[in-house]
Amino acid sequence: MPGGKLAKGAGSRGKVSQRSRNSGFGDFGAGKREGGFAWSEWQGNQSGMAMSGRKMGMRYDFDKMTDRRGTGSLKWDVPERELPMWVADMDFETAPEIIETLHGRVGHGVFGYSVVGEDWYRAYQGWWSRRHHLEIEAEWLVFCTGVVPAISSAVRKLTTVGENVLVQTPVYNIFFNSIRNNGRNILESPLVYDGREYAIDFDDLEEKLANPQTTLMLLCNPHNPVGKIWGRETLACIGELCAKHHVLVLSDEIHCDLTDPGYGYVPFASVSELCRENSVTCLAPTKAFNLAGLQTAAVMVPNPVIRHKLERGLNTDEVAEPNAFAVGAAVAAFEKGEPWLEELREYLAENKRCVRGFLEQRLPRIKVVPSRATYLLWLDCSAIAEDAAELAGFIRKDSGLYLTEGAEYGACGKQFIRLNAACPRERLKDGLERLAKSVSAWEALEKRDFM
Numbered sequence: 001m002p003g004g005k006l007a008k009g010a011g012s013r014g015k016v017s018q019r020s021r022n023s024g025f026g027d028f029g030a031g032k033r034e035g036g037f038a039w040s041e042w043q044g045n046q047s048g049m050a051m052s053g054r055k056m057g058m059r060y061d062f063d064k065m066t067d068r069r070g071t072g073s074l075k076w077d078v079p080e081r082e083l084p085m086w087v088a089d090m091d092f093e094t095a096p097e098i099i100e101t102l103h104g105r106v107g108h109g110v111f112g113y114s115v116v117g118e119d120w121y122r123a124y125q126g127w128w129s130r131r132h133h134l135e136i137e138a139e140w141l142v143f144c145t146g147v148v149p150a151i152s153s154a155v156r157k158l159t160t161v162g163e164n165v166l167v168q169t170p171v172y173n174i175f176f177n178s179i180r181n182n183g184r185n186i187l188e189s190p191l192v193y194d195g196r197e198y199a200i201d202f203d204d205l206e207e208k209l210a211n212p213q214t215t216l217m218l219l220c221n222p223h224n225p226v227g228k229i230w231g232r233e234t235l236a237c238i239g240e241l242c243a244k245h246h247v248l249v250l251s252d253e254i255h256c257d258l259t260d261p262g263y264g265y266v267p268f269a270s271v272s273e274l275c276r277e278n279s280v281t282c283l284a285p286t287k288a289f290n291l292a293g294l295q296t297a298a299v300m301v302p303n304p305v306i307r308h309k310l311e312r313g314l315n316t317d318e319v320a321e322p323n324a325f326a327v328g329a330a331v332a333a334f335e336k337g338e339p340w341l342e343e344l345r346e347y348l349a350e351n352k353r354c355v356r357g358f359l360e361q362r363l364p365r366i367k368v369v370p371s372r373a374t375y376l377l378w379l380d381c382s383a384i385a386e387d388a389a390e391l392a393g394f395i396r397k398d399s400g401l402y403l404t405e406g407a408e409y410g411a412c413g414k415q416f417i418r419l420n421a422a423c424p425r426e427r428l429k430d431g432l433e434r435l436a437k438s439v440s441a442w443e444a445l446e447k448r449d450f451m
């Protein structure tokens with residue numbers, strides 16, 4: 001993987017401790033009906049959406065039980081009894097309109113070197129103008145094979161060895177790799193958790209930005225894993241502090257199209273001239289349309305001096321050229337994928353409500369941090385575990401449910417677990433039933449220890 005992810009699982013994006021070539025779904029816990037949370041009552045009860053997940057008039061079928069085993073999937077390359085709900089990709093087929101475009105490209109049968117055409121620039125410009133009210137000039141955009149390659153390249157080109165790169169923890173774990181693998185220091189400004197949700201400690205942030213060794217801040221907008229959409233004022237404050245202390249902002253906006261219905265996000269570069277001129281923004285259709293394996297992203301840099309540097313960095317690192325599918329898939333997503341995305345956002349919001357309802361009723365000691373973006377849920381397990389890594393390991397061993405331990409996202413995530421809810425509702429139900437079973441077993445052990 002470009003940029004050389006840290007050693008865990010030889011360049012993987014997370015932990016893959018066991019591998020298997022088995023195919024087929026594990027059925028542990030599937031279909032169980034246990035006290036407390038009545039799945040049948042969920043039917044038709046919540047915003048008119050049935051347990052099956054399909055609302056009247058929906059065009060796309062997110063209930064379809066895709067089988068990803070045997071496809072070389074990072075997420076699903078686990079033993080047969082396991083149910084993975086960890087790495088951030090979705091178990092849904094992408095939009096049929098994108099599949100059709102890709103079929104057309106495959107049908108052509110010639111896969112020589114590709115270029116980035118005008119249609120690619122227009123697709124990004126149109127999408128951000130229509131959906132996010134940001135007018136992007138074509139020359140601001142540079143193609144890149146992924147957001148992580150872009151971040152690693154930016155770290156190399158825009159900072160020097162030994163400087164500090166600031167991150168707001170808990171945060172997307174691969175940020176740490178992009179910094180550490182390049183010999184820079186990770187400087188954490190932890191988000192403050194009040195027992196319910198997260199906020200920025202601006203005093204701490206300013207103190208760390210004021211350190212002359214701090215030259216870059218990685219902003220996650222919206223934020224993975226806490227699901228927070230940063231507001232305009234918050235972003236303006238960040239922009240002012242960074243400009244004041246000569247710290248460049250890299251805003252990773254890969255999750256921006258996965259806000260809950262009725263919620264938008266604010267592109268960092270749209271906040272003010274200060275923000276626009278002192279930032280690099282990473283954009284991509286890959287999270288929202290489940291295209292991560294096609295390696296297609298864009299870096300947007302309005303400031304020509306920073307852009308020139310970054311473009312040279314991306315080219316030197318050889319991550320600025322598209323494969324045969326990267327441009328077509330992005331164009332199809334942004335030009336034809338909107339109706340699919342709208343239905344996906346409804347489905348995901350319902351999945352998130354489903355997790356919240358289930359936990360409230362069946363596992364009230366686990367709290368879900370309120371989330372208005374991403375399909376990732378950040379579960380506060382502090383009432384039942386000192387160290388959630390042990391809990392996650394126990395759950396995986398006990399029921400096969402594979403979640404991510406919160407400490408992956410920084411030490412302050414130690415008592416949390418991250419759950420990826422982007423799957424057909426039937427699979428989500430299986431996962432939640434496994435979770436309930438394992439947490440009961442864990443709590444029983446806990447009680448026994450105190451006796």
Ligand SMILES: Cc1ncc(COP(=O)(O)O)c(C=O)c1O
Binds near residue numbers: 148172
């Ligand atoms: C915040 C964030 N940035 C980047 C990525 C990965 O980007 P890419 O696959 O384009 O390298 C992820 C994937 O989960 C993510 O959550």
